[in-house]
Amino acid sequence: MAASSGWQRTHWCGDLRLEHEGRDVTLNGWVHRRRDHGGLIFVDLRDRSGIVQIVFSPQTDAEAYEMADTLRSEYVVSVKGTVRRRLPGAENPELPTGRIEVDGRHVEILSRAGSLPFGIDDRTEVDEAVRLRHRALDLRRPVMQRNIIMRHKAAQAVRGFLNAEGFLEIETPMLTRSTPEGARDYLVPSRVHPGHFYALPQSPQLFKQLLMVSGFERYYQLARCFRDEDLRADRQPEFTQIDVEMSFVDTEDVLDVMERLIVHVFKEAAGIELPVPFPRLSYDEAVERYGSDKPDLRFGMELVDVSDIVARSGFRVFSGAVKQGGRVKVLNVKGKGGMTRREIDELTELAVQWGAKGLAWIAVEEGGVRSPIAKFLSEDELSAVLEAAGAAPGDMLLFAADRREVAAEILGRLRVRLGREIFSPDPRQFAPVWIVDWPLFHRDPETGELDSAHHPFTSPVDEHVELLKTEPERVRAKAYDLVINGYELGGGSIRIHRRDVQEMVFDVLGLSREEARDKFGFLLDAFEHGTPPHGGVAFGFDRLIMLLVGTDNIRDVIPFPKTQSASCLLTQAPSPVDPAQLKELHIRTDVPAPEPA
RNA sequence: GGGGGCGUGGUGUAGCGGUUAACACGCCGGCCUGUCACGCCGGAGAUCGCGGGUUCGAUUCCCGUCGCUCCCGCCA
Numbered sequence: 001m002a003a004s005s006g007w008q009r010t011h012w013c014g015d016l017r018l019e020h021e022g023r024d025v026t027l028n029g030w031v032h033r034r035r036d037h038g039g040l041i042f043v044d045l046r047d048r049s050g051i052v053q054i055v056f057s058p059q060t061d062a063e064a065y066e067m068a069d070t071l072r073s074e075y076v077v078s079v080k081g082t083v084r085r086r087l088p089g090a091e092n093p094e095l096p097t098g099r100i101e102v103d104g105r106h107v108e109i110l111s112r113a114g115s116l117p118f119g120i121d122d123r124t125e126v127d128e129a130v131r132l133r134h135r136a137l138d139l140r141r142p143v144m145q146r147n148i149i150m151r152h153k154a155a156q157a158v159r160g161f162l163n164a165e166g167f168l169e170i171e172t173p174m175l176t177r178s179t180p181e182g183a184r185d186y187l188v189p190s191r192v193h194p195g196h197f198y199a200l201p202q203s204p205q206l207f208k209q210l211l212m213v214s215g216f217e218r219y220y221q222l223a224r225c226f227r228d229e230d231l232r233a234d235r236q237p238e239f240t241q242i243d244v245e246m247s248f249v250d251t252e253d254v255l256d257v258m259e260r261l262i263v264h265v266f267k268e269a270a271g272i273e274l275p276v277p278f279p280r281l282s283y284d285e286a287v288e289r290y291g292s293d294k295p296d297l298r299f300g301m302e303l304v305d306v307s308d309i310v311a312r313s314g315f316r317v318f319s320g321a322v323k324q325g326g327r328v329k330v331l332n333v334k335g336k337g338g339m340t341r342r343e344i345d346e347l348t349e350l351a352v353q354w355g356a357k358g359l360a361w362i363a364v365e366e367g368g369v370r371s372p373i374a375k376f377l378s379e380d381e382l383s384a385v386l387e388a389a390g391a392a393p394g395d396m397l398l399f400a401a402d403r404r405e406v407a408a409e410i411l412g413r414l415r416v417r418l419g420r421e422i423f424s425p426d427p428r429q430f431a432p433v434w435i436v437d438w439p440l441f442h443r444d445p446e447t448g449e450l451d452s453a454h455h456p457f458t459s460p461v462d463e464h465v466e467l468l469k470t471e472p473e474r475v476r477a478k479a480y481d482l483v484i485n486g487y488e489l490g491g492g493s494i495r496i497h498r499r500d501v502q503e504m505v506f507d508v509l510g511l512s513r514e515e516a517r518d519k520f521g522f523l524l525d526a527f528e529h530g531t532p533p534h535g536g537v538a539f540g541f542d543r544l545i546m547l548l549v550g551t552d553n554i555r556d557v558i559p560f561p562k563t564q565s566a567s568c569l570l571t572q573a574p575s576p577v578d579p580a581q582l583k584e585l586h587i588r589t590d591v592p593a594p595e596p597a
Numbered sequence: 598g599g600g601g602g603c604g605u606g607g608u609g610u611a612g613c614g615g616u617u618a619a620c621a622c623g624c625c626g627g628c629c630u631g632u633c634a635c636g637c638c639g640g641a642g643a644u645c646g647c648g649g650g651u652u653c654g655a656u657u658c659c660c661g662u663c664g665c666u667c668c669c670g671c672c673a
């Protein structure tokens with residue numbers, strides 16, 4: 001405790017309780033609100049711990065009272081006074097400190113504040129651009145304080161757990177080499193090597209594998225990652241991963257530790273008990289039943305495949321799709337049979353935007369149906385479809401007929417959209433699920449070429465290694481994703497540690513030895529020097545915090561985020577630089593000059 | 598790269614061919630000894646994002662542009 005003669009705090013505002021009654025305290029903080037009653041002034045003093053009421057009255061100290069009269073919002077002050085029980089009837093049950101108040105005997109203004117662009121208040125809605133421009137002030141708001149504190153707690157919980165499990169926190173370079181795969185790189189020019197560039201890491205993937213070759217066995221890092229792609233509400237160009245890698249493990253070992261990690265963090269940081277063990281869904285099952293590889297399991301509304309029922313139907317859209325090897329799937333939107341034509345049109349528009357050719361629908365009514373397609377279906381087909389979909393009067397059935405994945409995806413997206421509307425699931429309810437048994441490769445529908453579903457170092461399951469040569473599309477990977485409430489929280493895989501398997505995978509990807517050597521030479525070389533079986537995970541730390549605090553805006557959990565156009569409204573980054581800087585870096589820019597007025 | 602939404606005192610909104618540009622909060626001043634989103638009275642504060650066009654006249658209509666935002670593509 002600091003010497004009580006100075007202005008420095010002896011207590012935190014939010015900590016004061018009845019047990020402090022009679023105690024002389026010195027508090028530091030911001031003037032949250034001032035209520036001037038003429039002969040009596042109340043000041044709500046706020047620090048990071050919370051708020052406490054100070055009372056200034058001329059009877060206690062005339063000088064302090066005079067001083068309190070000059071206080072304004074967000075002045076930074078030091079207050080001395082005595083904690084006392086509030087008068088009966090004057091308690092405030094809304095405040096943790098509401099049963100006491102501080103009888104103010106002295107105020108010192110440490111710093112004044114001018115008029116503010118917005119109030120420090122969770123109630124007032126302020127445009128986000130204004131908040132970002134004045135981020136320091138915005139971060140004073142209690143909700144933002146909570147978010148950032150939650151971020152801290154979660155980080156400490158991660159470290160605490162992994163340290164106890166024998167993991168080592170190890171840093172990897174920020175200035176590294178550009179690789180052509182994946183997202184666009186952020187580049188950093190080299191002064192020393194004209195025309196050469198570093199790249200900021202998209203993830204420490206290769207380095208953490210090298211650390212396994214190095215024998216560190218268990219690695220983690222809260223790793224900053226960079227991807228120069230377009231932003232979303234849940235995507236920033238610079239973000240943080242909980243990056244983990246382990247040696248001498250197989251899938252079950254990784255899932256076990258990581259599940260316990262996530263459970264620990266939810267409990268430790270937010271006091272939330274997750275249901276254990278996390279259920280598991282195969283990739284195929286997730287797509288089949290939920291139309292997504294990241295299903296929101298807080299509600300049901302599963303997709304039903306009715307291809308067999310309508311395979312020979314007179315409705316060509318259905319039978320034709322099946323004939324061409326596609327599927328017809330239905331989503332029962334419970335209780336939404338009353339949808340208007342306009343609402344259906346809007347959904348159709350969305351479906352088309354997502355790649356559907358259209359959206360067939362049947363509204364189930366008491367003793368019949370309303371539908372533009374019912375007349376093309378036989379009685380038997382119709383009743384079989386209704387039964388398969390579990391339809392009851394008042395339901396709305398939406399159909400997609402397309403390639404298997406497309407049909408599932410369209411309805412999957414509609415399921416999430418409509419499901420969240422209908423069930424409005426509680427953001428404090430959590431439905432974690434491991435998605436396992438991923439395919440090793442995806443076929444690009446445009447080019448027809450095979451591509452890694454995860455990344456090229458992902459190991460196939462042991463029994464499918466031989467299939468690499470014959471039927472690569474059937475090969476399953478030792479890959480897994482953790483999904484919570486429809487958010488992909490993270491994923492990982494067991495890596496290939498055998499050269500022959502790695503080469504087979506490169507062959508499937510159409511990557512020549514030379515290309516492989518050129519791109520990943522340093523990793524392949526290291527693999528020649530004794531590589532343990534290893535695997536790991538990366539979790540999106542920002543998304544984790546989003547779940548813990550219940551926001552759907554990633555900017556609410558990052559102290560200094562970028563806008564959607566990847567600029568920082570606080571610092572005005574990115575910005576032009578001095579030509580001399582560019583010259584030194586051997587860079588000439590090629591920006592079209594603005595049209596002369 | 599594409600589509601949608603928004604831009605009016607400090608903040609949030611209303612107005613939508615001609616207004617003294619309205620309201621709430623905040624701010625400033627006054628009054629008030631038990632408030633806690635205190636109350637009451639008074640006041641200051643807006644080139645209606647920017648540029649162009651249509652019009653006798655544009656905050657309002659049109660085009661462009663900038664910024665913010667949501668989504669699609671993209672994000673191994």
